[in-house]
Amino acid sequence: MLLDTYRTFGCETGEPTFRYSLIDGVKDGYLVNPVVVDARTEITTQLLSDEGYSIAAVAAPEDEKTSEEIIEETFKVRDFERKFFSEETNRILCRTFLDHALKDPITGEIGKTIAFCVSQHHAAKITQILNELAHELFPGKYNSDFAMQVTSNVANSQQATTNFTNNNLGGTGNFDERYKTGKTRVCVTVGMMTTGYDCPDILNLCMMRPIFSPTDFVQIKGRGTRKHNFTSNVIDRELKEELGELQKEHFKLFDFFANCEYFEEKFNYDEVLKLPKPGEPRPEAPPQPPAVPIADYENFNPDPLKTLEEMAVGPDGMKIDRRLFERFEERVKSDDEIKRMVEGRDFDAIESYIVLTWKYRQIETGGWNLFQAQPLTDEHRSDRLFPQNPAQQPATDLKSAPSCDTPLPWDHIDTGIDKQWLKADLQRALEAATVPDCSFDGCSHCGVCGADFGHNIVVPPQPIPTFTGHFVPNQNRAQRLRLWFGKQADMALISHLDLMRLLDRAVRRAAIPVAFTGGFHPGPRIVPASALPLGTTSSGEIVDFDLTEPMEPEAFKQKLAAQLPESIPLYRVESIAVNSASATQLLEQAEYVLAIQCLGSSETRSETEPTPATWQFWIEQILASSQILVEHTTKSGKVQQINLRERLSELELLAPEQMPQAMKDSAILPWVGVRYVGSCRNDGALLRPEHIIQMLEFVAQQEFQLGQIHRQHLFLASLHEWTNARDKPLGLPVTSAAK
Known part of the structure; x- marks a missing residue:
């Protein structure tokens, strides 16, 4: 896959197009x-050596005639956690990490870390060891959530990587509630989080495996290079101001298998990738001798720590960070043609030379082998491709460009913009002239508008308001007003x-001193008694407003009505005690008027409407x-049986003249009007308009369609009745429909 990607982008030699x-x-x-x-450790030092880690094993005799044989086996660093296993080594690596890891600058706990292991089985071991050691160091703080395995065989592992970035993996940290950070401090993985993963607040990376691929090494190292301001995660405003900025200055790269030493001293950066040309068969690999099986x-035995050294990487970076750029730099410095152009200070020609060299090699070889290509020879040069003399180069000065008066294929299209203005605007652009904004500085004669369209109206910019500090909500409650209104x-x-947003904005525009709630998301104390379904009209809605300053109810009504549309009429306002029960708590019943149509039975649709006597029956x-x-x-998901009858108080048939005006205006008079009063308590005991349809279908064995809904009134219990009736079952008295 890596080789195919290089070929796709024309970089068979390993040189990127841009880097x-x-x-x-770092410099920027x-x-x-x-x-x-x-x-x-003692063991990893031997595994890394040329001699390796040798053991002597006794082989059991094949039969009674043969004697025991001592076999010596040698393990290299590539065998770690594949054929060579050492619990003591893993434990000392984890303890070394915990003893020297960078701490979170705010809570002092271990900074967020990613540990890269050999295999998923190895990752499971490291996770368990880290959780055991964390329990010893921080008893009761993590409960086995300090480290978490994030590999492909673990459920929801992809979501775990996202949660680790968002600081909620394993829950919320319990060191300081004013600081948002995750409970899990270490993600133990194999290869999931090496590429395409962004977590700026990483403070430690642990390479608990040997790495031989420069791509893997650079990608793993890159997980910790992002900068981060730790106070951005502080929730408490005072603490954030006190701490100021706590920028991430560096991160620790724990290298337990001399990976940095390998890429500094041993890796061959001059090796060129040799790829077969497209369509060319790949050479067959020579046959390999059969591998001698080596037992696991x-x-x-104990494996103590042998050496530990900390080295800060300077601004010039590591060798692996410099080598690829050096190859391009050496190629440019060795080109005689570029040297000649540099001496003549002709930098535009240098750019053209490099680009044209690339284009020629692309055409000649079918590949984008730019920086490894040889310079163009005289045979390749031509006036068309690249003039030998820079003076013969095609003119690039805009003044020698084709005339703006030259007819263009799209001139017949009327764009609404005058071409002469475009020519003048181009000239102003070439002269670096500033074109005034016609919204503020008058007409610029662009051709879009004119006498036929009406000239621009200059709008003076609004003054920038002075900053008076962040909004601090007033939570003082001096008065409660109860408003009855319609919709x-x-x-x-x-x-x-949307209705609540409308009331909020109307209150702000009317400069009414509304009180606010507390917490992280303060909001105005505007509490409706009951939500009205979408599409339902009403003339009996109730909402409570808590104010920070007392107001006359009539003055409140007039101020608010001036900011609301006519379709939101205000009926009356009453002042009630601030600490009294809200309308939501006192709500008991609601009165509705419904427009209903009988569709007939499911077998046959009746063409004649039921008579009023039938509806009354x-x-x-x-x-x-x-x-x-x-x-x-x-x-x-539980299925419950509800007795709708006990939630119904009144039910009657209405004559057309008794219908509310809002329903008369909507041309639904051919439908039958029904008024009912039913339970509307906010504890879930509701009698909805749909329930009336269900009751009619139950007694009539017909199908009915619900048309318009209008809520006439909301009935509130008195404080005494509300206190005594909250725990009583529904059993409201029923009023006969006949009047």
Whole structure:
């Protein structure tokens, strides 16, 4: 895959088309370099040596005639956690990390870390060891959530990487509630988080495996190079101001297998990738001798730490960060043609030379082998491709460009902009002239508008208000006003949340001193009694307003009405005690008027409407019933049976002249009007308009369609009744529909 990617982008030699290196990022202040912690145990030192780690094993005799044989086996660093296993080595590596890891500058706990292991089995071991050691160092703080394995065989591992970035992996940290950080401090992985993973507040990287690929090494090292301001995660405003900026200056790269030494001293950066040309068969690899099986070995001996050294990487970076750029630099310095152009200070010609060299090699070889290509010879040069004499180069001066008066293929299209203005604007651009903004400085004669369209109206800019400090919500409650209002006409088409935003904005525009809630997201204390379904009109809504300063109810009504549309009429306002029960708590019943149409039975649709006497008969049957049961599915999936009859207080048939005006205006008079009063408590005991349809279908065995809904009134219990009735079951008195 790597080789195919290089070929796709024309970089068979390993040279990218463009590079912004780590060194550039560090010098520009966008990235940080690591502090390398080179730690080796007795065993890893031997595994890294040329001789390797040797053991002597006794081979069992094949039969009685043969004697026991001592076999010596040697393990190299590539065998670690593949054929050579050592619990003591893993434990000392984890303890070394915990003893020398960078701490979070705010809480003092171990900074966020990614540990890269040999295999998923190795990752499971490291996770368990880290959690055991963390329990010893921080008893009761993590409960086995200090380290978490994030590998492909673990469920929801992809989501875990996101949670680790968002500081909520394993829950919220419990060191300081004013600081947002995750409970899990270490992600133990194999290869999931090497590329394409961004977590700026990483403070430690642990390479608990040998690495031989420069790509893997650079990618792993790159996980910690992002800068980060730790106070950006502080929730408490006072603490954030007290701490100021706590920038990430560096990170620690724990190297337990001399990976940095390998890429500094042993890796061959001059090796060229040799790829077969497209269509050319790949050469067959020579046959390899059969591998001699080496038995797995598990070490149980102590493995103390032998060496530990910390080295800060300077601004020039590591060797691996410099070598690829040096190859391009050497290629440019060795080109005689570029040297000649530099001496003549002809930098435009240098750019053209490099680009044209690349283009020629692309055409000649079919590949984008730019920086490794040889300079163009005289045979390749021509006046068309690249003049030998820079004076013969094609003119690039805009003054010698084709005339603006030259006819263009799209001149017949009327764009609404005068071409002469475009020519003048081009000339001003060439002269670096500033074109005034016609919104503020008058007409610039661009051709878009004119006498036929009307000239621009100059709008003076608004003055920039002076900063008076951040908004501090006033939570003082001096008065509570209860408002009765309606929601009619087009206002029925706005949702409940939009209605609350409308009231909030109207209060602000009217300069009414509304009180605010506390917490992290303070909001105005505007509490409706009950949400109105979308599309439902009303003339009996109730909402409570808590104010920081007392106001006359009538003055409040006039100020608020001036900021609301006519479709939100205000009926009356009352002042009530601040600490009294809210309208939401006192709400008991609601009165609705419904427009209903009978569709007939499911087998045959009747063309004749039921008579008023038939409707009255159905209503009396409902009132005479003791129970009408329906099934209700809760949010948790439980199915419950509800007696709709006990939630109904009044039910009657309305004559057309008794219908509310809002329903008369909507041309639904052919439908039948029904008024009912039912339970509307906020504890879930609701009698919805849909329930009336269900009761009618139960007694009539017909299908009904619900049209418009209008809520006439909301009934509140008195404080005494509310206190005594909260724990009583529903059993409201029923009023006969006949009047």
